[in-house]
Amino acid sequence: MKLLAINGSPRKTKNTASLLGKIVDGAKSTGAEAELVHLVDLNYMGCTSCFACKLVGGKSYGRCAMKDDLTPVLQKSHEADVLVLGTPFYFMQESSFLLAFQERLWFQYYLYTEKKPPLSPRKKATALVYTMNVKQEDIATYGKDRVVATAKGIMEKLFAPCEVLLSCDTKQFDDYSKYEVDYFDVPEKLRRHEEVFPLELQQAFELGAKLAK
Ligand SMILES: Cc1cc2nc3c(=O)[nH]c(=O)nc-3n(C[C@H](O)[C@H](O)[C@H](O)COP(=O)(O)O)c2cc1C
Numbered sequence: 274m275k276l277l278a279i280n281g282s283p284r285k286t287k288n289t290a291s292l293l294g295k296i297v298d299g300a301k302s303t304g305a306e307a308e309l310v311h312l313v314d315l316n317y318m319g320c321t322s323c324f325a326c327k328l329v330g331g332k333s334y335g336r337c338a339m340k341d342d343l344t345p346v347l348q349k350s351h352e353a354d355v356l357v358l359g360t361p362f363y364f365m366q367e368s369s370f371l372l373a374f375q376e377r378l379w380f381q382y383y384l385y386t387e388k389k390p391p392l393s394p395r396k397k398a399t400a401l402v403y404t405m406n407v408k409q410e411d412i413a414t415y416g417k418d419r420v421v422a423t424a425k426g427i428m429e430k431l432f433a434p435c436e437v438l439l440s441c442d443t444k445q446f447d448d449y450s451k452y453e454v455d456y457f458d459v460p461e462k463l464r465r466h467e468e469v470f471p472l473e474l475q476q477a478f479e480l481g482a483k484l485a486k
Contacts, residue, residue: 276300276307276485277353279346281360281371283313288404288443288470292477293359296400299481300355307481308349312370315342319373326381335392337381343374350378351394355484356432358424359402361443366420367403375424382431393431398484400436401425402477406457409441436480440473 278297282289293309300307318341325331325338337347350356360371367375382393401424405417412418421437428435444466446452449459 274300274303274305274355274485275353276305276355276357276481277349278307278309278357278359279350279371279374280309280311280313281358281368281374282404283368283370285311285313288440289359289361289402291474292402292404292438292440293357295474295477296357296402296481296484299478299483300485301481302478303482303485305355305485307485310346310349312374315346317341317343317373317377320376320380327385335381337377339377343377346374347377347381353397355398355400357400357402357481357484358428359404362403362405362407362417362420365415365417367424375427379427379431391431395432397432398434399428399432400438400480400484401428402438402440404440404443406443406445407441409439412439412441436484438473438477438480440470444470 276297278293280290280293284290290311297307297309318339321339323338325333326336328334358371360367363369366372382391384391401421403421407415407417425435425437442462442465444462
């Protein structure tokens with residue numbers, strides 16, 4: 274049993290990475306192998322629309338033909354029993370790190386026909402982790418619910434049921450006094466970080482253990 278978690282935040286120790294790290298810990302607590310990959314460390318591009326993955330009879334049919342740092346990560350994603358993608362919201366969507374990864378991961382498997390199933394390994398448990406500044410009650414106002422629903426729908430079409438973990442009103446800065454931040458209720462943000470975020474970390478640990486079983 275192998276769990277692979279992909280961090281789409283460029284920050285390797287903050288909200289998204291911490292939640293993914295707990296998912297990895299939870300999986301390991303069951304005896305599973307688990308790994309966290311930070312996309313920021315890699316040199317890669319999004320899909321270049323070469324269509325080698327769609328060429329019937331071609332040697333890359335169903336697999337991304339591009340060769341860069343993402344190539345081994347896509348291979349690990351293909352082999353993993355559990356795949357978890359995490360990202361902060363950046364301007365109402367996934368970070369560009371994760372968007373480029375998703376293009377490469379998803380498009381290789383996607384077919385422009387309903388007559389055949391997608392070319393993905395279908396028995397893969399999956400989860401999506403999103404972190405964001407907005408509060409829970411504002412998710413729909415800013416259309417983030419549609420973004421999450423779209424990604425979840427694609428993960429479920431390609432793989433298997435997809436769990437979603439959302440962390441809202443996150444602590445973005447270590448010291449808010451150094452920045453102009455009157456959009457935010459800073460004391461409430463700090464309280465939430467102290468009181469609610471640890472509960473979300475625990476949820477992430479439990480999710481990792483559940484997915485690995
Ligand atoms: C470039 C950029 C764009 C952002 N856009 C949004 C946004 O559209 N909505 C939102 O709620 N938060 C937004 N944020 C805040 C982050 O999503 C939030 O702080 C997140 O938890 C950061 O994750 P991290 O700590 O893992 O880096 C943005 C942050 C950055 C740096």
